Amino acid sequence: xxxxxxxxxxxxxxxxxxxxxxxxxxxxxxxxxxxxxxxxxxxxxxxxxxxxxxxxxxxxxxxxxxxxxxxxxxxxxxxxxxxxxxxxxxxxxxxxxxxxxxxxxxxxxxxxxxxxxxxxxxxxxxxxxxxxxxxxxxxxxxxxxxxxxxxxxxxxxxxxxxxxxxxxxxxxxxxxxxxxxxxxxxxxxxxxxxxxxxxxxxxxxxxxxxxxxxxxxxxxxxxxxxxxxxxxxxxxxxxxxxxxxxxxxxxxxxxxxxxxxxxxxxxxxxxxxxxxxxxxxxxxxxxxxxxxxxxxxxxxxxxxxxxxxxxxxxxxxxxxxxxxxxxxxxxxxxxxxxxxxxxxxxxxxxxxxxxxxxxxxxxxxxxxxxxxxxxxxxxxxxxxxxxxxxxxxxxxxxxxxxxxxxxxxxxxxxxxxxxxxxxxxxxxxxxxxxxxxxxxxxxxxxxxxxxxxxxxxxxxxxxxxxxxxxxxxxxxxxxxxxxxxxxxxxxxxxxxxxxxxxxxxxxxxxxxxxxxxxxxxxxxxxxxxxxxxxxxxxxxxxxxxxxxxxxxxxxxxxxxxxxxxxxxxxxxxxxxxxxxxxxxxxxxxxxxxxxxxxxxxxxxxxxxxxxxxxxxxxxxxxxxxxxxxxxxxxxxxxxxxxxxxxxxxxxxxxxxxxxxxxxxxxxxxxxxxxxxxxxxxxxxxxxxxxxxxxxxxxxxxxxxxxxxxxxxxxxxxxxxxxxxxxxxxxxxxxxxxxxxxxxxxxxxxxxxxxxxxxxxxxxxxxxxxxxxxxxxxxxxxxxxxxxxxxxxxxxxxxxxxxx
Ligand code: ADP
Ligand code: ZN
Ligand code: ZN
Numbered sequence: 001x002x003x004x005x006x007x008x009x010x011x012x013x014x015x016x017x018x019x020x021x022x023x024x025x026x027x028x029x030x031x032x033x034x035x036x037x038x039x040x041x042x043x044x045x046x047x048x049x050x051x052x053x054x055x056x057x058x059x060x061x062x063x064x065x066x067x068x069x070x071x072x073x074x075x076x077x078x079x080x081x082x083x084x085x086x087x088x089x090x091x092x093x094x095x096x097x098x099x100x101x102x103x104x105x106x107x108x109x110x111x112x113x114x115x116x117x118x119x120x121x122x123x124x125x126x127x128x129x130x131x132x133x134x135x136x137x138x139x140x141x142x143x144x145x146x147x148x149x150x151x152x153x154x155x156x157x158x159x160x161x162x163x164x165x166x167x168x169x170x171x172x173x174x175x176x177x178x179x180x181x182x183x184x185x186x187x188x189x190x191x192x193x194x195x196x197x198x199x200x201x202x203x204x205x206x207x208x209x210x211x212x213x214x215x216x217x218x219x220x221x222x223x224x225x226x227x228x229x230x231x232x233x234x235x236x237x238x239x240x241x242x243x244x245x246x247x248x249x250x251x252x253x254x255x256x257x258x259x260x261x262x263x264x265x266x267x268x269x270x271x272x273x274x275x276x277x278x279x280x281x282x283x284x285x286x287x288x289x290x291x292x293x294x295x296x297x298x299x300x301x302x303x304x305x306x307x308x309x310x311x312x313x314x315x316x317x318x319x320x321x322x323x324x325x326x327x328x329x330x331x332x333x334x335x336x337x338x339x340x341x342x343x344x345x346x347x348x349x350x351x352x353x354x355x356x357x358x359x360x361x362x363x364x365x366x367x368x369x370x371x372x373x374x375x376x377x378x379x380x381x382x383x384x385x386x387x388x389x390x391x392x393x394x395x396x397x398x399x400x401x402x403x404x405x406x407x408x409x410x411x412x413x414x415x416x417x418x419x420x421x422x423x424x425x426x427x428x429x430x431x432x433x434x435x436x437x438x439x440x441x442x443x444x445x446x447x448x449x450x451x452x453x454x455x456x457x458x459x460x461x462x463x464x465x466x467x468x469x470x471x472x473x474x475x476x477x478x479x480x481x482x483x484x485x486x487x488x489x490x491x492x493x494x495x496x497x498x499x500x501x502x503x504x505x506x507x508x509x510x511x512x513x514x515x516x517x518x519x520x521x522x523x524x525x526x527x528x529x530x531x532x533x534x535x536x537x538x539x540x541x542x543x544x545x546x547x548x549x550x551x552x553x554x555x556x557x558x559x560x561x562x563x564x565x566x567x568x569x570x571x572x573x574x575x576x577x578x579x580x581x582x583x584x585x586x587x588x589x590x591x592x593x594x595x596x597x598x599x600x601x602x603x604x605x606x607x608x609x610x611x612x613x614x615x616x617x618x619x620x621x622x623x624x625x626x627x628x629x630x631x632x633x634x635x636x637x638x639x640x641x642x643x644x645x646x647x648x649x650x651x652x653x654x655x656x657x658x659x660x661x662x663x664x665x666x667x668x669x670x671x672x673x674x675x676x677x678x679x680x681x682x683x684x685x686x687x688x689x690x691x692x693x694x695x696x697x698x699x700x701x702x703x704x705x706x707x708x709x710x711x712x713x714x715x716x717x718x719x720x721x722x723x724x725x726x727x728x729x730x731x732x733x734x735x736x737x738x739x740x741x742x743x744x745x746x747x748x749x750x751x752x753x754x755x756x757x758x759x760x761x762x763x764x765x766x767x768x769x770x771x772x773x774x775x776x777x778x779x780x781x782x783x784x785x786x787x788x789x790x791x792x793x794x795x796x797x798x799x800x801x802x803x
Pocket of ligand 3: 517518519536537
């Protein structure tokens with residue numbers, strides 16, 4: 001038997017399956033999707049079996065043998081094997097990277113495999129003999145005894161069970177259990193043999209026999225049966241009790257703010273939207289729905305219903321949420337509705353916890369996974385629905401290889417399983433809304449808040465006017481007044497400091513002008529070296545002005561401020577306010593995010609000050625005021641999505657206020673109140689914003705009218721970085737169709753990271769049939785030649801940012 005193996009070596013000539021011979025004793029264990037150890041060069045490496053075949057074109061005597069099989073049952077399903085092939089091509093990554101990204105990190109560690117008896121009456125004598133008096137045996141014993149085939153048969157019928165024990169103790173959490181042997185007569189014989197002095201042993205045996213279970217912890221024996229550690233050990237020595245380690249799942253604690261599951265009567269709008277989804281589920285149609293509903297319109301309630309239906313039909317569901325909104329509140333809502341049937345996966349979990357959650361899915365013990373991006377690979381076998389909440393979030397795109405988008409993977413899987421996908425958002429990405437407008441996706445709309453609360457009143461504050469009136473603080477007069485009022489009323493306040501991305505643009509504080517590129521409608525990026533402003537879309541450069549080109553004011557400078565500075569100012573202005581700060585610094589340790597939210601929810605603070613992290617998921621009844629200190633930072637990102645991101649963020653942040661009975665008020669401070677992204681976010685007017693933004697995208701030839709691919713070249717030496725970027729750009733220009741625009745090379749907006757200089761080239765195209773093939777060729781040149789010169793080249797199709 002021959003297997004094809006994708007080995008864990010990410011390097012160019014190795015990016016293909018290699019043939020290995022399977023030694024006879026392993027033949028019965030070989031399955032597609034299992035990992036193996038194989039010799040590679042003079043090393044031993046891991047690999048995935050991607051194919052099994054009888055014959056090979058290669059001379060058999062030259063083939064090496066599989067050394068061992070890591071997984072007795074495959075960790076990659078047939079579906080995921082297929083998906084990995086598609087991802088390899090779609091994201092131009094190594095196949096091994098596509099396979100690895102589907103597995104939890106813990107699975108990269110080495111295993112110990114134990115085989116445990118489940119039903120001894122079904123076992124062959126040979127197997128029973130091998131076990132002897134033991135209940136559990138290491139897998140290797142079966143290999144040594146040549147009994148792998150027999151073992152596997154019993155595993156399949158369930159009379160034996162495979163347990164994976166990760167060698168690093170921390171990975172699988174175990175508790176020590178003491179089990180009473182099954183043979184009751186043996187116990188009674190032992191009991192009769194006890195000497196008169198062994199009173200305690202006698203008591204313990206009698207206590208054990210009186211219990212209905214046969215598995216105990218040391219603690220309960222000591223406490224309940226009132227015996228000592230030594231007594232328990234005496235019984236272990238007499239083989240009455242068996243000591244064993246039992247795998248347990250780590251408990252993921254979730255905090256309880258509101259402990260009830262609100263089962264609600266759906267509104268007419270919700271019912272209408274849900275019925276389309278239900279129909280698709282009934283008809284096994286892989287429709288992609290775009291569920292567009294303002295914040296609080298009851299989208300999550302619809303997700304819960306679609307998942308419920310899926311479970312009722314014995315199918316599983318994947319619920320994706322952006323990492324940032326995977327709050328305890330959110331996961332709690334799913335746990336309340338679906339109980340133990342939910343696995344939760346997010347980056348706050350330890351490697352071991354993630355592994356536990358993954359195993360629940362893999363073993364079919366849960367029906368739903370709620371998780372961030374990578375949960376889209378959950379190894380479910382029969383999906384009934386896949387949901388992406390906040391579908392516009394850029395965190396659904398992985399920034400590292402493999403550069404996949406969870407939305408694309410979800411849609412691929414929905415085709416495989418013939419189930420619907422729901423993309424939900426209050427502010428859909430322009431791409432998705434455009435697709436829905438064209439009928440590629442099916443648009444479902446919710447226009448009203450489910451509980452009929454009014455949307456909060458949003459006030460736009462012109463910071464230029466504040467400056468003219470002599471207010472140099474970061475708090476405008478109306479915001480400061482409102483904070484004071486809410487503090488008096490003991491209501492809660494959320495202050496939002498916009499710190500997203502890279503914000504080194506130059507802004508005039510008198511008139512709000514930001515220096516932009518004439519060609520690209522994108523803010524120019526400040527580069528400290530040489531005091532220059534650069535456009536990284538087209539390469540245009542100019543010196544930093546000392547006067548505003550519009551109003552000649554000298555108040556023109558960079559923009560940006562830290563949360564700590566804001567906190568100091570709050571303390572100065574409102575000395576009695578209790579402030580909680582939530583940013584990267586205060587949420588570094590595990591669980592701190594939850595802790596801060598809980599403190600705020602419990603009313604331990606008046607003001608929650610934070611960055612993007614607080615924009616979503618916050619749902620506390622006492623929040624009545626939301627202040628956005630600086631709306632402009634996202635507006636002037638050097639990114640064609642700047643306006644879209646600003647609109648999304650403002651809408652989302654505003655949604656934090658007045659979600660319950662008390663009315664909410666919002667202040668958005670900005671130097672450019674006339675910008676349409678700010679204006680339309682005042683009343684959450686998505687459609688007018690969409691139409692306006694589409695006109696801009698069309699005019700400047702950006703997505704969704706054109707596709708964009710980013711090719712980035714980095715090197716420690718600035719000249720070489722520029723040189724190879726030029727080589728790559730020229731090569732692409734010479735090889736792609738003339739309808740594709742190849743722009744560059746230009747220095748990247750972030751021109752240096754970790755001592756590597758960064759240059760880039762942008763490809764814009766409407767249709768480029770040669771794209772994948774040509775990029776593969778370019779990558780081949782890079783992997784075979786340029787890489788030796790210290791160059792790193794990356795290709796990102798549909799990048800989420802191009803900084
Ligand atoms: P979204 O996900 O669109 O922000 P949610 O599903 O979280 O909206 O709903 C917002 C609030 O309204 C939640 O507190 C939810 O329990 C409640 N809700 C949702 N649907 C209904 C309904 N049909 N009737 C009453 N309350 C509802
Ligand atoms: Zn000015
Ligand atoms: Zn430009």
